[in-house]
Amino acid sequence: MTPALELDAISKVYPLAEEDFYALREVSFDVPVGEYVALMGPSGSGKSTLMNLIGLLDTPTEGRALLAGQDAGDLDPEEQAAMRNRHVGFVFQSFHLLPRLSVRENVEVPLTYAGYRPGVRRRRALEVLERVGLGDRVDHRPSQLSGGQRQRVAIARALAMNPSLLLADEPTGNLDSETGLEILALFDELHAQGATIVMVTHEPDVAERCERVLRLRDGRLESDSAGRAAPVVA
């Protein structure tokens, strides 16, 4: 079947005065539907650049990135935004909730841009908030929630559109270790229920929970190995 994500020799080049700087150099890998992948690497390795390319926030200089079999490279910014809306669910390290909106309204944001009517948005938002265990906090403001609860809101928001790919950037980076473990447990559950997840992390014990660990160094894919949670191949 079509992988959730296919990267075909993508490079990201920033032209500098002296010589071009390769943030990424010919990185290729696939992520099949339902896989749970950790993306590791020291800072400056190209992790963030790669994440932005996968999330269609940026476009590669060379190569192709396919989300659910679709190439975003040929699309104009409007179509790219629509594709991001449909296929990518972001979970950021610093949550990135909109402070003026209630929890439910925050979750409704991607549904709004997809064109759902208010009734559908509300029902869907309540459904995913229930799913992440925040059914009783829907009318709170983000500022009234703990860090762990805020990250749950962000996860609910990422799930709202049932995206092809959940893209989590250090989702436990701003949380204490106990809360962090709860969030990771939630990701494990989502994975068990079929979600495709790419998680950027620099913590080895976080990466160990994944099926597969990709390591980047100096813009190149250094290694691609099975994690502890990898299914045993018969």
Place this chain on the structure above:
Amino acid sequence: MTRAATLGAADADPAGDDAAASVADWFALEEPTGTTDTRAIVGIAWRSIRGNASRSLLTALGVIIGVAAVVALTAVGAGVTQNVTSNLERLGTNLLTIGATVTRSSTGIVRTESSAGITVGDAELLRSLQWVDGRILGIAPSVTSNLQVRAGGLNTTAQVLGTWPDYAPIRDLEVGAGAWWTDVDVESRARVAVLGHEIAQELFPGMDPLGQSLTVGTHTFTVVGVLPDKGAGFGSPNRQIIVPLSTYLQRLARSQVAGGTSAQSVNQIFVRATEAGHLSALQTDVMLLLANERGEFDLEALGFQVQNQADTLESLTAVSRTLTLFLGAIAGISLLVGGIGIMNIMLVSVTERTREIGIRKALGARPADIRLQFLVEAVVLAAGGGLLGLAVGAAGARFVSPMLGVTSALTVAPMAVAFGVALFVGVVFGLYPAQRAARLDPVASLRHE
């Protein structure tokens, strides 16, 4: 289609079947329309305006003031026009005025010849015409000046007007108390006066002015009549003191001319026709008579003209229309400045909300959605400012103009134009900040603090 493909593919995969099915179960989402709910975007913009209520009000202040200024100033302008018009119409349509030539240049600026060159002799000539011409109802020359008047311990300035008794029927000025002075008084140069309503109240507060004395310059006059209140405004007799022409010329005129009374010049001569239908013919006859008297048939060189009421009305409305347009244009400039104010704050707002823009873009907002959000915000600010401005302007015109002693008339057209311009200004000055917001790079925006 892509969602269907993803779910379909998942279904077709036997290994992932159970897991994928469970995802699809809680995410039983119908196909989205794919186009953003515009009402939701308007809602976002509206919440941002309400969330910063005081700032929004300050942002819109320029537009509020601009629209209010347009509305108030044009209302006052229209009021003045109406006032002038109704005052002139009250004089009747069958009136000829012989006065200094009024020329209007292409810019609408009025010039009056300094000397009309019309004299008491001209009025006397016309009176002799009246005896043989049944079309003339009355003749009255008039000469005026603003003079200091005193009565008792009180002291004020009034417009003193010297004329003939026909002035009363010509201008429809019946006395409210007392009686008009007569031809006998003109003959004897009697020092008698008819007072306008306001002057009478001012000089003789709480008493009957009839029979009282008042001093004009160094001459004492006796009050024989008082006019009723004729309302304020252009040409109102409320602040006039009307005395016999002969008395005026002998006692009050600044300079005495050799050759007797007939050679004395006057400001205007009023000729009232018996009916409006005679007016045009009478206008020509009067002009010819006076030209013939002078042996000067180049009408331009005469230095005076015979105007009928319609001409006067037309030139006065043209003047006030030009004035109204000027006021409107000045107010329009302030509206433009108001628009620039909105643009300024919107640009600041885009910078402040860079992170929000980044988040929205990461969640799938199209550039067009962001553009619409900020454009709607600017337009709502301009429209709200416009509505408030209409209210403030209307209130200002209604309550403030009486304090300034002018009347005002609210008319729909300038209000509609001012509001329309405010909206237009909102769109024009909202576009640039909105475009800036739409083009922000999502990656950089997300990092923005």
